[in-house]
Amino acid sequence: MKIKSIFSSALMLGATTLASQSFAGNILLTEFDFASGGGSSDIYIDMKTNLEADGHTVDIVDARGGGNVASALGSTSYDQVFLFDLTSTAHLNAADISAIDSFWDPSKGVVVDTRSYGYHFQGNDPSEVALLQNVAESLDLSGGGLWIGTDHDSAWTQNANPVLSAIGIDTITGSFSNPVNFADPTSVLLDGVTPTDLWGGGMSVGRAPVGIQPNGIEMFIHFGNDDGGRVLPYISASFDLQGPVPTPVPEPGTLALLGFGLVGLAYSR
Numbered sequence: 001m002k003i004k005s006i007f008s009s010a011l012m013l014g015a016t017t018l019a020s021q022s023f024a025g026n027i028l029l030t031e032f033d034f035a036s037g038g039g040s041s042d043i044y045i046d047m048k049t050n051l052e053a054d055g056h057t058v059d060i061v062d063a064r065g066g067g068n069v070a071s072a073l074g075s076t077s078y079d080q081v082f083l084f085d086l087t088s089t090a091h092l093n094a095a096d097i098s099a100i101d102s103f104w105d106p107s108k109g110v111v112v113d114t115r116s117y118g119y120h121f122q123g124n125d126p127s128e129v130a131l132l133q134n135v136a137e138s139l140d141l142s143g144g145g146l147w148i149g150t151d152h153d154s155a156w157t158q159n160a161n162p163v164l165s166a167i168g169i170d171t172i173t174g175s176f177s178n179p180v181n182f183a184d185p186t187s188v189l190l191d192g193v194t195p196t197d198l199w200g201g202g203m204s205v206g207r208a209p210v211g212i213q214p215n216g217i218e219m220f221i222h223f224g225n226d227d228g229g230r231v232l233p234y235i236s237a238s239f240d241l242q243g244p245v246p247t248p249v250p251e252p253g254t255l256a257l258l259g260f261g262l263v264g265l266a267y268s269r
Contacts, residue, residue: 024055025079025140028072030063032087032159034120046123047084047132054133063159066093073099079144080136083163086120086149090158100146101166106217109142109244111135111189111237112164112208114172115200115223116149117156122199130192138188138237142244152176152206168215172206178225178232187222188243189235195223200234208236 029051031044048058061072069092073081081103104110113135118128139145146167150160152175161171179202183195200223210219210233223235238244 024057025136025144026077027051027056027058027080027082027136028069028076028078029058029060029082030069030084030159031060032063032085032091033089034086043086043120043123044084047082047119050124050129050132051136054136056136063096064089064091066091067095069096070099073103078103080139080147082147082149083160084116084119084149085151085157085160086117088155088158090162092159092162097162097166100163104146104167106168106215107143109139109145109238110167110169110217110219111139111145111147111235112160112169112172112219113147113149113235114151114206114208115198115203115234117151117203117205118199119149125197125199127193127195127197128199131189131198134189134191134193138239138243141246142239145238150206152204157206164209169213169217169219170209172208174207175204176207176225176232177202177204178227180223180225180234182221182224182226182231184222184241187241188239189222189237198223201225205234208233210236 029044029047035042035044044060048060051058059072059076061068063069081100083100118125119132122128135147139147148160148163150157150172153161153172157172164171180195180198180200183190210221210231212218217238219236219238220240221231221233221236222241225232225234
């Protein structure tokens with residue numbers, strides 16, 4: 001009976017280890033204003049539904065009350081925070097910004113999307129859904145992280161820019177309507193995405209941060225405009241087009257050896 005118990009424990013350990021690599025993040029999504037849009041009754045519910053369809057768990061926090069985000073991060077362990085800055089009002093207070101700063105560190109991923117209002121105007125468009133899911137999957141592979149969705153500066157970055165400053169990343173700047181003509185199909189974020197279907201090209205959106213940041217990380221362009229060598233990024237990320245390098249996990253054979261080793265230990269006793 002003792003051998004059977006140890007063998008069962010070994011199998012459970014292997015199963016648990018494999019399950020932990022399913023890359024299904026626990027996500028906190030901020031709700032600000034304009035819940036209804038693009039024919040949807042609630043765009044935040046749509047985002048939650050589309051992320052959960054990809055295996056994630058999503059909680060929505062009403063971020064219009066100062067301190068609510070800090071309270072949510074203090075009471076529940078999250079892998080990712082989706083800061084959807086869909087408002088022209090500075091709702092986050094110092095405690096919220098500090099909590100997000102404490103949640104994120106340079107070992108995690110970050111994605112900045114200055115044309116994210118596409119989720120307001122056409123949130124269930126297949127390309128918008130694929131992009132959203134690709135972001136969450138990439139942040140999972142990064143060990144968690146932060147998605148910041150905004151529009152142009154300064155009216156629509158009232159919450160995003162203070163957070164970016166707090167974590168040591170350049171803020172979103174300007175208001176541009178340049179058409180999208182840079183969208184590398186090898187980008188991990190654009191897998192299954194038709195770039196021309198994404199909202200943003202020809203609209204007024206901001207410049208996402210690229211290059212070496214004040215905190216030392218590098219941000220890479222994934223989508224935007226290239227005007228004869230002058231690149232205008234609309235989506236940038238802390239990983240390059242190939243995506244983040246996942247944390248190494250034990251090979252299945254290693255797990256099997258671990259199980260048999262435990263069984264051998266039982267026999268030796």
